[in-house]
Amino acid sequence: MPVVRMAMAPSLHQAVTLLWFLTAAVGMPDPIKRDQLIAQEASRQTGGKVALTPVERKLDAKLRQMKEREMWADPFPPALHFFKAKPLIQRSSIFKLLQNMPKGAALHIHSSSLVSVEWLVKNVTYRPHCYVCFTWDNSVRFVFSQRQPFPRWDCFYWQLLHTLRAKNGDPASFDASLMQHLTLITEDPDGEYPNQDAVWEKFEKAFIATAGLVSHAPVLRDYIFQGLQELHQDNVMYLELRSGLSRAYELDGTIHDKMWTLRTFQEVTNKFVKDHPDFLGARLILSVHRAWSASEVKAAVKEAIELQKEFPDVVAGFDLVGREDSRRPLWYFRDALSLPDQLGVTLPYFFHAGETDEEGTEVDQNILDALLFNTSRIGHGYALARHPLAKELSRKRNVAVELCPISNQVLKLISDLRNHPAGVLMSEGHPMVISSDDPSMFGNTGLAYDFFQAFMGIGGLKANLGTLKELALNSIRYSSLPDHLKDAGQAMWQKKWDTFISAHL
Known part of the structure; x- marks a missing residue:
């Protein structure tokens, strides 16, 4: 019974004796092994295997100091709703650095909310x-x-x-x-x-209100150009835009078909690239709403196949959009989505999946169904962390998650971004890109705000310059661009990155 008495009320001598006994019996953990374990774990995170140059390591050390100062801010911006956090973010020295950072590509933005409401x-x-x-x-x-x-x-x-x-x-x-x-x-x-x-009701009303403005043919041309300009100003160099190809109209009531809209998008993009040689271009992911019937979606898939044949450099693929929790799951549209395979043609999919916190529901299975239909990327993927098989499959197939942290917070999937499930994915180095979803609706033009929230809130203190570098490169790596344009884009990005590093030492 003496051991019990010592555990209940140990004296200093007894405590020292017990400590000696435990270390003698078990062995004192080796500090070197501990450091090796910490380094091994860190190597698995997003950016953990990125080899930084000497000048990059200098900026990384500076960034670490900046981050240590800002991580303990009260209030901490990622813990607040974005509408309240935005003024605090704008005063952040890290945010100012991220504004100047070349971010690569924006791969998840919807056409109706591309341009600032102002x-x-x-x-x-x-x-x-x-x-x-x-x-x-x-x-x-x-x-x-x-x-x-x-x-x-x-x-x-x-x-x-x-x-x-x-x-x-x-x-x-x-x-x-x-x-x-x-x-x-x-x-x-x-x-x-x-x-x-409540938030989705207002969200969908805002989309409907915007449509009458942006679908006016003369406005549409200026709108596309302005959207590319706003991304370029935020040091984004490429865009993949989800669009339903609303039929544009003229002042006299003339209605244009979707071919006209695609040609217009192509013409405006080419003009912008000509005026801005450091901008890589833009492509469209054709999309329809989940509220459509199975027959309507099948017709839309068939139309997307034809439009991609006609505009192979413009049409990247196909997606279903709209609120997942209240709409039909992907499996409901399985006949329509199987059509390209049946016809022996390729139509890449970029499915929204896992934009839900309703675990175990039919909608929650969209993650697995998206992979079954060979999606090229997963839009949002908020629920992916609780689907171990889907997580494993997406990693093996190099299917990146399009992380849109501000959207997830504003649309009430999560309140404190420090608890975002993507933190698990980042710690494992899961394929991932950062995007902004509906920037005009949230007041976060460009990608800098979403990068800030991911870097500070989701990645935490361990996210570093290597994390930022990999996320930016991922956006080109996981884009729909052909390999030769990816190579050109990465080379263009690297020049911008080197200039950025030198300017911030």
């Missing part, structure tokens, strides 16, 4: 012949027309925006009210969006 309101809504209608469900609709549009079920009274703004007497206030209809931004996100249903 540009839409301050530029597009000031153009002649722009009409507005305020709907019964507290939303807005826009249309460009030579005459007052006819009433329709959701819009009984159209008003010329120029006249309405003049009557208001306070253009700045009026414009701010329009912006509220086109974004999710609010001072009280938790109060205004108490659950996912």
